[in-house]
Amino acid sequence: xxxxxxxxxxxxxxxxxxxxxxxxxxxxxxxxxxxxxxxxxxxxxxxxxxxxxxxxxxxxxxxxxxxxxxxxxxxxxxxxxxxxxxxxxxxxxxxxxxxxxxxxxxxxxxxxxxxxxxxxxxxxxxxxxxxxxxxxxxxxxxxxxxxxxxxxxxxxxxxxxxxxxxxxxxxxxxxxxxxxxxxxxxxxxxxxxxxxxxxxxxxxxxxxxxxxxxxxxxxxxxxxxxxxxxxxxxxxxxxxxxxxxxxxxxxxxxxxxxxxxxxxxxxxxxxxxxxxxxxxxxxxxxxxxxxxxxxxxxxxxxxxxxxxxxxxxxxxxxxxxxxxxxxxxxxxxxxxxxxxxxxxxxxxxxxxxxxxxxxxxxxxxxxxxxxxxxxxxxxxxxxxx
Numbered sequence: 299x300x301x302x303x304x305x306x307x308x309x310x311x312x313x314x315x316x317x318x319x320x321x322x323x324x325x326x327x328x329x330x331x332x333x334x335x336x337x338x339x340x341x342x343x344x345x346x347x348x349x350x351x352x353x354x355x356x357x358x359x360x361x362x363x364x365x366x367x368x369x370x371x372x373x374x375x376x377x378x379x380x381x382x383x384x385x386x387x388x389x390x391x392x393x394x395x396x397x398x399x400x401x402x403x404x405x406x407x408x409x410x411x412x413x414x415x416x417x418x419x420x421x422x423x424x425x426x427x428x429x430x431x432x433x434x435x436x437x438x439x440x441x442x443x444x445x446x447x448x449x450x451x452x453x454x455x456x457x458x459x460x461x462x463x464x465x466x467x468x469x470x471x472x473x474x475x476x477x478x479x480x481x482x483x484x485x486x487x488x489x490x491x492x493x494x495x496x497x498x499x500x501x502x503x504x505x506x507x508x509x510x511x512x513x514x515x516x517x518x519x520x521x522x523x524x525x526x527x528x529x530x531x532x533x534x535x536x537x538x539x540x541x542x543x544x545x546x547x548x549x550x551x552x553x554x555x556x557x558x559x560x561x562x563x564x565x566x567x568x569x570x571x572x573x574x575x576x577x578x579x580x581x582x583x584x585x586x587x588x589x590x591x592x593x594x595x596x597x598x599x600x601x602x603x604x605x606x607x608x609x610x611x612x613x614x615x616x617x618x619x620x621x622x623x624x625x626x627x628x629x630x631x632x633x634x635x636x637x638x639x640x641x642x643x644x645x646x647x648x649x650x651x652x653x654x655x656x657x658x659x660x661x662x663x664x665x666x667x668x669x670x671x672x673x674x675x676x677x678x679x680x681x682x683x
Contacts, residue, residue, distance in 0.1 A: 301325060303343045305661060305674070306335055307351035311630060313638045313652030322351060324659035327676040331655055347663045348671045353637040353652050354390025354660030355614040358467055358570070358644060359426055359515065359543055361395045362577035362586075362609075368394045369588060370577075372407040377414045381421030383580040384573075385681045387613035388636075388662035388670045391423040391650050393467055395574075397588065398429030398440040401452070408459040415463055420675045423646070424465030427456065428514065431474040432494035438519040439608035440494065441589040447474045453482065460488040465644045469514040471495035477508040484509025489644045491543075494519040495530055502533030506540055512567075512643050513542040515574060516559060517551050518607075538564045541643040543572040546620045547612040549599055550574070553624050560625070570639035571617045576600055576609035619668045629668075 302325035310317040310332055321338055323330040338344065362368055364383030366376045377394050384392055396407045404427065411425040429440055431448040448470070460466045460483070467489040470480065473496065483490050492502055493514025498521065502510075513520070513534035521529035534542045544551060544559070551559075563569050573579075576593065577586045584595050593600050593608045600608045614636050622632035641651025650658050659677035662670060673681040 301343060302330060303345060303677075304333075304338055305345050305347045305351060305663075307347040307663065308349050310351045310653065311353070311633055312654060313353050313634065316630070322653055322661065324677045327659055329653055329655055329657050329659050332653060347661075349666050350664040350668075351653075352633050352662050352664065354650070354662050354673065354675065355388045355618070355636040356423070356640040356651060357384060357389050357392040357573050357575075357614050358640050359395050359428070359572035359574050360384060360392045361397055361575060363575055363579035365577055365581050365583060367577040367586060367588060368396050368407065369399050369403065372396070372403055372410050374410050374413045374417060374419065377410055377422055378419045381419055382680070384575070384613065385421055385673045385675065386580060386670065387615045388664070388673055389614045390421055390660035390662065390673060390675045392421055393424050393426040393465060393644075394422070395426035395428050398432065398444045399589065400444060404430075405455060408455060411459065412462045420678070420680055423650075424463040424467070424644070425459065426467040426469070428469040429494065431470045433471040433473040433496050435496050436471070436494045436519045436521075438494060439588070439593075439602055439606050441591070444589065445474070448476075448479055453479055456483060456488065457486050460486045464649075465489070465646055467491055467512070467644060469493040472497050472501050472505055477505060480505060480508045480510060484511070487645070492520075492530060492534075496521050497530050497533075499528040499530075499533045502530050503537055506533070506537050511539070511541060513540055515550065515572065516542040516544045516569065517555060518545065535559060535562045536564055538567055541567040541639065542569050544569050545574045545610050545612070546571055546617040547598065547610050548620060548624070550607060550610060553620075556621070557625050560627070568639040568642070569635065570643055571614065571621070571635045573612050573614055573617060574610040575612065578611060579613060615662075615664070615668060615670050622668065
C-alpha cells in the first residue's frame with residue numbers, strides 16, 4: 299500500500315476550475331481529493347509542487363522522441379524511451395504513433411504496444427496507427443510505395459490490437475477504407491480518425507455517420523475549406539460529433555488560422571493539441587531517417603529533402619504556451635486542449651485528463667512561464683527540472 303500524500307500548489311487547475319493554495323491528495327496511484335492547504339492533517343506527507351498544478355498532458359500523436367522513431371524501433375524499449383522523453387515536457391499519457399509502414403512493421407508495433415501495456419510502461423496510453431490506408435494525393439511525408447487499401451488481415455490486426463489496449467487510434471482515408479470497415483472498427487471501441495484525404499465535405503460527413511470520431515492534424519494533408527466545397531476542413535469544423543487534433547507550432551498552421559478554427563468549431567467535439575513530434579524531441583539531433591529517407595531538422599522545422607513537412611519539432615508544454623500567449627486563449631482553455639479534450643476524444647476521460655477523485659494521479663507542475671517543473675505519472679514523480 300502506498301501512503302497518501304499531498305502535492306501543494308499555489309494554483310491548482312482540475313480541468314474545469316481553479317483552486318487557490320490547494321493540495322492534491324493521492325495514494326495508490328489514484329487521486330483522492332483537492333483540499334485547501336490549511337485543512338491538511340499534520341501527519342500527511344506534503345510535497346511542494348509549485349506555481350501551477352494541472353492534469354498531466356495527453357498527446358494522441360507522437361511519432362518519436364529521445365532519439366527514437368517508432369517506425370525504426372517498434373519495441374517496448376523504443377516506446378519507453380519515447381514516453382520518457384515527452385514526460386520532461388509534462389506529457390503523462392501518449393499514443394506512440396506509427397507512420398505508414400509495411401504490414402510486418404505494423405504487426406511488430408502492435409506486439410510491442412501490447413507488451414508495453416503488460417509491463418506498465420509509464421506514460422503509455424495505447425497506439426496510433428497513422429496509415430498505411432491513406433490517400434496518395436494527400437500523402438504528405440508518408441512513403442507512397444507503402445500506402446494501400448485496407449484488407450481483411452489489416453482489419454483483423456487492428457481489431458485484435460483494439461481489444462488488447464486501453465486506447466487505439468487509427469487514421470484512415472475514405473480513398474482506402476470503406477464506410478463498413480470504419481463501422482466495424484468503431485463498434486470495437488477504436489477511435490477512427492480521418493486524415494491524409496481528399497474527401498469532400500459530404501464524404502467526410504457520411505464517414506462521421508459511419509463511426510469516424512476525430513480528424514488528424516487539422517488543415518494538414520486534407521482537402522481545404524472552400525466557399526463552394528467546404529472539404530475535409532469544413533466537415534471537421536462543422537460536424538459536432540468530430541474532435542480534431544491540431545499541431546500548434548505556428549508552422550503547420552498559421553496562428554490566425556488556428557484562431558479562426560477555434561472560433562468556428564461546432565461542439566460538442568473539440569479541437570485538441572497534438573505534437574506530431576519526431577525522434578529529435580529532447581535531443582540535439584539535426585537529421586534522422588524515416589522509411590529510408592532523410593529528414594532534416596532546421597529552424598524548428600522537420601522536412602524531407604524536397605521541403606515537405608515531416609512531423610513537428612515541438613513539445614506539449616510549448617504548444618500550450620503558444621495557444622495561450624500567441625492566440626490569447628485563457629490559460630484554462632489552453633490546458634483543456636492538452637488534457638480534457640484529448641481524453642474525451644479517445645474515451646478515457648473516466649480515467650485521465652482531469653484532477654478528480656478516482657482518476658489516475660497524473661499531474662504536471664508548471665512555473666509562471668508555463669515551463670515544466672515536475673511530472674507525475676500514477677502518483678510517482680518521473681521528472682523534475
